[in-house]
Amino acid sequence: MKYFEKLLIANRGEIAIRIMRACRELDIDTVAIYSDADKNALHVKYADEAFHVGEAHPSKSYLNMERILDIAKKSGAEAIHPGYGFLAENYRFAKLCLDENVIFVGPRWKTIKAAGSKIDSKQMMKDNAVPVIPGTEGGIRTISEAKKVALEIGYPVIVKASAGGGGIGMQIVQDEKTLEDAIAASQRIAQSAFGDATVFIEKYLIQPRHIEFQVLADEHGNAVHLYERECSIQRRHQKLVEEAPCSIMTPELRSRMAQSALKVVEASGYTNAGTVEFLYSNGNYYFMEMNTRLQVEHTITEFITGVDIVKQQLAIAAGETLPFEQKDLSIRGHAIECRINAEDPTNNFSADPGKIVRYRSPGGPGIRIDSGIHMGYTISPIYDSMIAKLCAWDSTRDDAIKRMRRAISEYIILGVKTTLPLHYAIMNNQQFVNGNTHTHFLQEEHILNTLERYTRDEETRMQTLAGSFQQGKKVAAISAAVNLYLQQKKD
Ligand code: MV4
Numbered sequence: 001m002k003y004f005e006k007l008l009i010a011n012r013g014e015i016a017i018r019i020m021r022a023c024r025e026l027d028i029d030t031v032a033i034y035s036d037a038d039k040n041a042l043h044v045k046y047a048d049e050a051f052h053v054g055e056a057h058p059s060k061s062y063l064n065m066e067r068i069l070d071i072a073k074k075s076g077a078e079a080i081h082p083g084y085g086f087l088a089e090n091y092r093f094a095k096l097c098l099d100e101n102v103i104f105v106g107p108r109w110k111t112i113k114a115a116g117s118k119i120d121s122k123q124m125m126k127d128n129a130v131p132v133i134p135g136t137e138g139g140i141r142t143i144s145e146a147k148k149v150a151l152e153i154g155y156p157v158i159v160k161a162s163a164g165g166g167g168i169g170m171q172i173v174q175d176e177k178t179l180e181d182a183i184a185a186s187q188r189i190a191q192s193a194f195g196d197a198t199v200f201i202e203k204y205l206i207q208p209r210h211i212e213f214q215v216l217a218d219e220h221g222n223a224v225h226l227y228e229r230e231c232s233i234q235r236r237h238q239k240l241v242e243e244a245p246c247s248i249m250t251p252e253l254r255s256r257m258a259q260s261a262l263k264v265v266e267a268s269g270y271t272n273a274g275t276v277e278f279l280y281s282n283g284n285y286y287f288m289e290m291n292t293r294l295q296v297e298h299t300i301t302e303f304i305t306g307v308d309i310v311k312q313q314l315a316i317a318a319g320e321t322l323p324f325e326q327k328d329l330s331i332r333g334h335a336i337e338c339r340i341n342a343e344d345p346t347n348n349f350s351a352d353p354g355k356i357v358r359y360r361s362p363g364g365p366g367i368r369i370d371s372g373i374h375m376g377y378t379i380s381p382i383y384d385s386m387i388a389k390l391c392a393w394d395s396t397r398d399d400a401i402k403r404m405r406r407a408i409s410e411y412i413i414l415g416v417k418t419t420l421p422l423h424y425a426i427m428n429n430q431q432f433v434n435g436n437t438h439t440h441f442l443q444e445e446h447i448l449n450t451l452e453r454y455t456r457d458e459e460t461r462m463q464t465l466a467g468s469f470q471q472g473k474k475v476a477a478i479s480a481a482v483n484l485y486l487q488q489k490k491d
Contacts, residue, residue: 003318004028004079004103008072009047011083012062013372014389015294016043019081022310031075033068035061037380042372049075056382062086065093072102079103079317081294081310085384088293091116105317107272107292114268115290119162119200121268125287128267130260133279133286135202143180149201150179156204159183161190167237168193172204205286207438208279210234211246212291213261214301215274216312218322223265225258226301226309227331232437233426235349240419240442241426242297243336244304247397247435257285264290273298273313296339296389299368303335303393333393334400338408338423340371340388342379345422346451352417353381362410366393366403379416387418397435401427425451 007023008031009016020030020043032047037056044050051071054061061067063086072080080102082088094109106112115121119138126132134153139162140146150157150173159182161169169189171182183199191197210231217223230246231239245254261276264287275291298309307329312322343349359375371388373379379387390411392404405427411420425447426432432441442448 002027003314003320004077006031006075006077007105007314008033008068008075008077008080009043009083010062010068010080010087011085012038012041012043012383014370014386015083015296017046017372018370019083019310020046022308022314026311026314028314031071031077033062033071037382040377042374042377051075056380058086058382065090065096069096069100069102073100077102079105079314081105081313084293084296089116089291103317105272105313107270107274111268111270112292115292117162118160118164118289119198121290122200122287124267125260125264128263130263130267130287131285133202133205133288136200139198139200140183143183146183146201147176147179150176153201153203156206157201158204159186159199159201161186161194161196162198162200163194163196164190169199205279205281207440207444208232208281209246209248209438210277211249211257211280211285212275212277212295213258214295214298214309215261215265215270215276216307216309216316216322217265217271217274218316219271219319220321222322222325223262223270224322224324224326224329225261226305226307226329228254228257229297229300230437231297232439233432233441234439235442238349239297240339241336241423242300243334243397243400244300245331245334247437253285260285260287272316273309296386297337299370299389299391300335300337300393303368303391304331304333305329306332333395334397335391335393336400336404337389337391338404338426339386339419340390340411340413340423341385341419342387342416343385343419344417345419345448349419351381351385353379353385354416355379356413356415358412358414360410360412361388362390362407364407366400367391367407368393387413387416390423398433401433422447422451 006029009019023030030047032044032050033053034044034050035056053067054064087093089112091109091113094104094112097104122132136149155175157173159171169186171186173179173182186199187197190199211228213228214226228246229242229244231242233241264276273294275295277288278285279288302309343351355378356375361369368391369388373387392400392407394400394403408420408424429445431445
């Protein structure tokens with residue numbers, strides 16, 4: 001039974017290919033769109049049909065709603081999968097699809113809209129007995145009210161933008177003296193970034209963990225969760241390493257958090273795949289936000305549950321009933337994802353686009369790579385710097401870490417700087433191995449400071465090796481760099 005005859009993928013790179021792979025297995029024809037910068041991209045070659053969508057800049061191509069819907073109609077695609085980023089959480093696009101009789105693979109547009117307001121979604125969760133971080137009820141109206149609330153919950157507090165995302169406009173406030181200025185700053189940033197100056201206050205949690213639950217809900221009132229992912233290791237609100245399950249999870253905590261996640265689904269009338277994000281601190285967890293898209297890190301959930309999340313999204317969008325209940329699901333083993341970005345981790349993660357002159361990806365048991373690049377491919381500076389997702393699965397966390405180290409040492413990417421050396425250092429960090437991760441892990445562990453000293457050495461070695469490359473030497477180069485790092489940590 002075919003869910004659709006033809007699907008348009010309104011995205012590029014690895015996620016476009018990931019979605020097309022599901023379609024290939026489901027016998028659904030695929031329609032790619034591509035910008036001027038992506039004429040030779042892998043997602044275009046993979047698709048059954050491809051249409052030029054516009055100029056390189058996203059606003060002229062992957063964000064051009066009317067043009068994308070035109071292509072859907074011209075090609076005869078019945079549905080559009082938005083992937084992540086671009087139009088994935090744009091409720092106007094979801095609404096436009098509905099108006100134009102094209103199925104949007106995702107939740108209803110009103111759900112996407114509601115999830116976009118942090119204040120409203122937080123209030124809805126509170127009304128449904130889901131724990132939320134103590135703070136102002138709704139937006140801040142007056143400074144005296146803000147001061148009163150901050151005093152009640154106790155400093156430090158954090159000022160956040162209701163329309164915000166990615167930490168934009170967030171201000172941490174240590175005492176009452178700086179509260180008024182912080183609110184003004186947050187409002188100013190929120191206004192210019194989102195056109196909405198509404199801000200609110202919460203108790204600031206020190207070094208929380210980011211734990212999120214994957215959920216699936218069909219259009220017939222059935223919902224399940226696919227357990228949790230821990231995504232604490234990040235820099236500037238961009239995740240770098242994710243794992244599933246969370247290393248500190250207990251059956252009791254999992255059961256409470258999963259119940260809250262499903263409460264969120266029920267309260268918001270959620271359908272399709274989604275993620276409920278929580279912050280965890282000192283044994284307590286709090287709802288933070290709902291992500292209404294397929295996430296980058298869905299791969300590790302697929303590893304531990306065996307569920308193909310993209311296929312389920314397509315089934316749900318076609319009106320199918322979920323083929324399993326909660327009791328049919330369980331966790332098998334442990335999975336880790338490392339995001340490989342074309343950027344320099346020793347230079348503030350500055351993007352390093354360019355041509356891939358040597359490329360060989362790892363393989364073997366328990367390894368999965370989702371990538372849109374290949375040997376000879378030129379990474380454009382216009383789009384996101386993530387070039388590959390390296391995932392490792394094994395039966396235990398320790399074994400998954402060892403497998404990830406092995407896979408990283410097999411990986412050859414030359415021509416651009418990547419986050420690979422950083423990942424190798426993280427996989428060898430004792431606190432990571434012990435499962436002691438939190439949102440300030442990279443700063444706290446001083447991994448970046450130390451990384452700078454040895455990556456230059458490795459860089460030189462890699463340049464030398466680039467001519468006559470030998471796998472063994474590459475492994476030696478990385479190990480030498482990491483040994484140096486570990487030694488410096490001991491000093
Ligand atoms: C917080 C917090 C501590 N206390 N809220 C960052 C992004 C935005 N979605 C929410 N964020 C945070 N909110 C309170 N009350 C710490 C963070 C935070 C964070 C959260 C998740 C993942 C990484 C983070 C990195 C820095 C700060």
